Amino acid sequence: MDTVMSITAYGDGCEKAVNMADREINRLDRLLSIEKSSSEVLLLNKEKQLELSNDTLKLVSRAREVSIITEGAFDITTEPLTRAWGFYSELDNRVPSEQEIQDALRSVGFQHINISGNKVTLDESTSIDLGGIAKGYASAKAADILKKNGVTSALISLGGNVRTVGKKPDGSFWTVGIADPNDSSKQIGMVSVSDSAVVTSGGYQRFFEEKGHIYHHIINQKTGYPADSGLKSVTVISSDDTLADALSTALFVMGLDKSSELYSKNSELFSAVLVTEDNNIYITENLKNSFSSERNFEVIFD
Amino acid sequence: MKNRGWIIVFASALIICAVWWLCITAFSSPAKTVGIYQNGELIEKIDLTTVTGEREIELSGEYGRNIVYISNGSIKMKSADCPDKICVKHGELESSGSPIVCLPNKVIIKFEDASEKIDAKAGAAG
Amino acid sequence: MNTKKVILSAVLTAFALVAFVIESAMPPVVPIYGVKIGLANVFTLFALYALGKRSATAVLLIRVSLAAVFAGQAVSLFYSLTGGVLSLLLMISLKRFFPVKRLWALSVLSAVMHNIGQLTAAVILTSTPQILFYFPILVVSGIIAGAVTGLCAQLVLLRLKHIYDKNF
Structure with a gap:
C-alpha cells in the first residue's frame, strides 16, 4: 500500500499462507486506496453514491463508530483538506488560503455520509479517504489468513504498521520498537506483544516546510490545519487492528488530556504510548508490564 | 591575583575548551550500521563510520544486477537493472527516511538498530 | 552556632531548595544529571561567606537530601552529593585566598569542580567512560554558570556587608 511490506511467518503451510496473505493485501490495496484507479473509494468520491462491497462497507461503518467514540477526531471525510494541503502528491504541497480551508471544512464531518444497507451516499462536495484505517484492516485480514492456514507465529509489517500473530516460535513475546519521532532510525522504547497490532502516527512521518514553518499530514478536522495538540507521535496497541490504526491518528489530533480521558473509558480496548512536543513519554497503565525504555516515562492511569 | 588576572585565566580556559568541544562535535558522528538484505536474508552488515575509500557490492536477482556503492559514510544504489530504478533514484540512505528498496530484485538496504534487539519497528516508514 | 545562624541557615536552605526545583523544570543542556546553572549554589556561597563553613555545609547537605526526597529518587542523591560535596570541599579549603571581591572566581572554580564531580559519578554509575567526551x-x-552565580552572591554580600559583619 505504497510502502514497504514484509511478512515473516512460522508454522505449517506458511509459504502458501504468506502468498495468500500477500495477495489479499494487494487486493485490498487496489480496492481501498484512493490513489488506485481501481479503487471503490475513488468511484464513490466521483459518483457520490454507490453500493459498496463488503470490505469497503465494513470500513466505512467502523470509521463511523470510531468517529463517534473520539467525538469526531477520527474523520475519513477530510479528503478535501488533505487535497488542499497537497498531500496527495509530493509536488503539490502548499499552504492553502484561509478561504480554501473554510470551503473545504464545510464538507467535512460524518454527518455528510449516509449509510443505508450497503448503499452509501455522500453530500455534494464530500469525499472520503480510508487511508487512516485501511492498513489496519489489511493487516487484520492478512493475519486471519495466516492463522486459517495453520500459521501459529508471524510478524507482519505494513508500511510501519506492525501486526503480530501468536508469540515467537520460541514462545517469547515479539518485541516491537517504537520509532523516535525525532530520528526514526532510533526508538524511544519497545513493547512486548502477542496477537496485537502496533500502529504509530506522527507528524514526522509526512510533512513539508514552507517559510520556516512545518506542516504535517495529520489535519485537525475542526480547524483545517495540521493538528497542533502538543504531540509528536502516538502509538496504539490493540488486538483490533482497525481500531489501532484509526485511534493512532485520532489520539494525535485529540492531544494528551483527551486521549487520557478516552483511555479511562475504554482501557480494555487499547493501550497507547504518546510522545509530547517536549519529548516526554506517556504510557497507558495497561502497558506497565510490557513497555520498556532507556528513557523516563510517565504512566496514565484510568 | 587581581580580578583581571582571573578573568584572563578563565577566558582562556573557556576558549580552549569551547574550541576543543566544537572540534569533537563537528567531526564525530554517531555510529551508523547498515544492513543489506536480499530475499529477506542479511547479506552484509556494514558500519559506515569505519569505511575508508570506496566500496562496491554487486548483487544479482531475477531482474538483473544491483550495484551498491559505499563511500564517505554514506550508502546508495549506484545502478540497477530493474525496470523502474526507484532504488537508484532514492539516493543516499538517510536515517530519518525509508530504506532503499529494489522490489524486483528483492534487495533492501536499511539502518540497523545497533542498540536493543527488536523484531520490528512501528512508525518508521512512509 | 547561635540561634540566629541556625535560623538564617534554614532560610537559605529553603531558598536553595526552591532554586533547585525551579531549575529542574528547565530542559537539560547536556545528558548528564546535575549539570545546570546551579542557582542553588548562590545560597551555599552566601552561607559560606556570611555565616561560615559549618552553615554552608549544612545548607548544602540538607538541601541535597531534601531535594532527593522530593524528587523521589535515591539515585539522584548519589549524583548530587558527588558534585556538591566536591565543590563544597574546594570552596571551604580555598576560601581564604578569595576575599568577597574575588568570590566570583572561587565560584567558577567550585562550579567546574561540581561538574567534574557529576561527570565522574556518571562514568562510575553507568560504566561508560565515553561520557568523558563531555568534559570540555x-x-x-x-x-559561565560559576561566574554568574558567584557574581550574584558577591554583589548581595557586598551590599549587606554592614549587616552581617556586625551580627556575626
Missing part, C-alpha cells in the same frame, strides 16, 4: 563543554558551562 562541562568546563565551559561551569565557568
Whole structure:
C-alpha cells in the first residue's frame, strides 16, 4: 500500500499462507486506496453514491463508530483538506488560503455520509479517504489468513504498521520498537506483544516546510490545519487492528488530556504510548508490564 | 591575583575548551550500521563510520544486477537493472527516511538498530 | 552556632531548595544529571561567606537530601552529593585566598569542580567512560554558570556587608 511490506511467518503451510496473505493485501490495496484507479473509494468520491462491497462497507461503518467514540477526531471525510494541503502528491504541497480551508471544512464531518444497507451516499462536495484505517484492516485480514492456514507465529509489517500473530516460535513475546519521532532510525522504547497490532502516527512521518514553518499530514478536522495538540507521535496497541490504526491518528489530533480521558473509558480496548512536543513519554497503565525504555516515562492511569 | 588576572585565566580556559568541544562535535558522528538484505536474508552488515575509500557490492536477482556503492559514510544504489530504478533514484540512505528498496530484485538496504534487539519497528516508514 | 545562624541557615536552605526545583523544570543542556546553572549554589556561597563553613555545609547537605526526597529518587542523591560535596570541599579549603571581591572566581572554580564531580559519578554509575567526551563543554558551562552565580552572591554580600559583619 505504497510502502514497504514484509511478512515473516512460522508454522505449517506458511509459504502458501504468506502468498495468500500477500495477495489479499494487494487486493485490498487496489480496492481501498484512493490513489488506485481501481479503487471503490475513488468511484464513490466521483459518483457520490454507490453500493459498496463488503470490505469497503465494513470500513466505512467502523470509521463511523470510531468517529463517534473520539467525538469526531477520527474523520475519513477530510479528503478535501488533505487535497488542499497537497498531500496527495509530493509536488503539490502548499499552504492553502484561509478561504480554501473554510470551503473545504464545510464538507467535512460524518454527518455528510449516509449509510443505508450497503448503499452509501455522500453530500455534494464530500469525499472520503480510508487511508487512516485501511492498513489496519489489511493487516487484520492478512493475519486471519495466516492463522486459517495453520500459521501459529508471524510478524507482519505494513508500511510501519506492525501486526503480530501468536508469540515467537520460541514462545517469547515479539518485541516491537517504537520509532523516535525525532530520528526514526532510533526508538524511544519497545513493547512486548502477542496477537496485537502496533500502529504509530506522527507528524514526522509526512510533512513539508514552507517559510520556516512545518506542516504535517495529520489535519485537525475542526480547524483545517495540521493538528497542533502538543504531540509528536502516538502509538496504539490493540488486538483490533482497525481500531489501532484509526485511534493512532485520532489520539494525535485529540492531544494528551483527551486521549487520557478516552483511555479511562475504554482501557480494555487499547493501550497507547504518546510522545509530547517536549519529548516526554506517556504510557497507558495497561502497558506497565510490557513497555520498556532507556528513557523516563510517565504512566496514565484510568 | 587581581580580578583581571582571573578573568584572563578563565577566558582562556573557556576558549580552549569551547574550541576543543566544537572540534569533537563537528567531526564525530554517531555510529551508523547498515544492513543489506536480499530475499529477506542479511547479506552484509556494514558500519559506515569505519569505511575508508570506496566500496562496491554487486548483487544479482531475477531482474538483473544491483550495484551498491559505499563511500564517505554514506550508502546508495549506484545502478540497477530493474525496470523502474526507484532504488537508484532514492539516493543516499538517510536515517530519518525509508530504506532503499529494489522490489524486483528483492534487495533492501536499511539502518540497523545497533542498540536493543527488536523484531520490528512501528512508525518508521512512509 | 547561635540561634540566629541556625535560623538564617534554614532560610537559605529553603531558598536553595526552591532554586533547585525551579531549575529542574528547565530542559537539560547536556545528558548528564546535575549539570545546570546551579542557582542553588548562590545560597551555599552566601552561607559560606556570611555565616561560615559549618552553615554552608549544612545548607548544602540538607538541601541535597531534601531535594532527593522530593524528587523521589535515591539515585539522584548519589549524583548530587558527588558534585556538591566536591565543590563544597574546594570552596571551604580555598576560601581564604578569595576575599568577597574575588568570590566570583572561587565560584567558577567550585562550579567546574561540581561538574567534574557529576561527570565522574556518571562514568562510575553507568560504566561508560565515553561520557568523558563531555568534559570540555562541562568546563565551559561551569565557568559561565560559576561566574554568574558567584557574581550574584558577591554583589548581595557586598551590599549587606554592614549587616552581617556586625551580627556575626
